[in-house]
Amino acid sequence: AQSVAQPEDQVNVAEGNPLTVKCTYSVSGNPYLFWYVQYPNRGLQFLLKYITGDNLVKGSYGFEAEFNKSQTSFHLKKPSALVSDSALYFCAVRDMATGGGNKLTFGTGTQLKVEL
Amino acid sequence: DAGITQSPRYKITETGRQVTLMCHQTWSHSYMFWYRQDLGHGLRLIYYSAAADITDKGEVPDGYVVSRSKTENFPLTLESATRSQTSVYFCASSGGLAGVLTQYFGPGTRLLVL
Numbered sequence: 001a002q003s004v005a006q007p008e009d010q011v012n013v014a015e016g017n018p019l020t021v022k023c024t025y026s027v028s029g030n031p032y033l034f035w036y037v038q039y040p041n042r043g044l045q046f047l048l049k050y051i052t053g054d055n056l057v058k059g060s061y062g063f064e065a066e067f068n069k070s071q072t073s074f075h076l077k078k079p080s081a082l083v084s085d086s087a088l089y090f091c092a093v094r095d096m097a098t099g100g101g102n103k104l105t106f107g108t109g110t111q112l113k114v115e116l
Numbered sequence: 117d118a119g120i121t122q123s124p125r126y127k128i129t130e131t132g133r134q135v136t137l138m139c140h141q142t143w144s145h146s147y148m149f150w151y152r153q154d155l156g157h158g159l160r161l162i163y164y165s166a167a168a169d170i171t172d173k174g175e176v177p178d179g180y181v182v183s184r185s186k187t188e189n190f191p192l193t194l195e196s197a198t199r200s201q202t203s204v205y206f207c208a209s210s211g212g213l214a215g216v217l218t219q220y221f222g223p224g225t226r227l228l229v230l
Binding site: 042043044046049090094102103106107108 | 151160
């Protein structure tokens with residue numbers, strides 16, 4: 001079974017500082033990995049994905065994520081945080097070794113708070 | 117470009133009543149999904165559909181029914197609402213140029229069951 005863990009319920013960072021939101025995954029085959037962001041009272045918005053190739057993936061709003069196969073991690077990063085980045089972030093995984101519906105499994109989410 | 121819409125956005129109902137949440141997408145995506153979002157659980161998949169007239173259960177299907185007679189619509193029905201079904205419900209779709217794996221979400225329906 002595929003699963004994903006976001007070990008931090010909340011991450012606090014000062015504006016202008018780099019931020020990291022952690023995600024680890026468990027799959028039996030090769031993973032497809034995703035990050036989504038949710039602003040208050042809104043649906044989830046796609047940020048970026050890793051399918052194959054370069055381990056550093058660049059996405060929307062200056063975010064990037066690094067795929068690390070040996071550590072089974074896919075941490076979300078941004079070099080300089082903005083107050084407007086404050087939101088709920090979800091990591092998701094699809095195990096390519098399993099069939100059935102292109103289903104994603106989501107983590108429980110990490111609340112990012114960027115303060116002045 | 118309407119994308120994916122959900123209606124109603126807010127709903128209050130009583131225990132035992134039937135409730136239908138609507139989801140409509142304009143992209144002709146083949147896949148559609150229903151999730152519920154609860155504090156501490158993240159998003160949990162209720163049902164999904166690979167195409168019109170093809171649906172399958174997700175992680176938490178009990179108490180819910182879906183249908184998909186047209187590609188663009190994927191309604192979710194709570195046959196007899198319970199308080200435990202109070203939640204925020206999200207519809208999503210995937211397919212097209214972005215590929216079948218990248219899901220795009222609607223704005224959500226906030227449901228309160230009294």
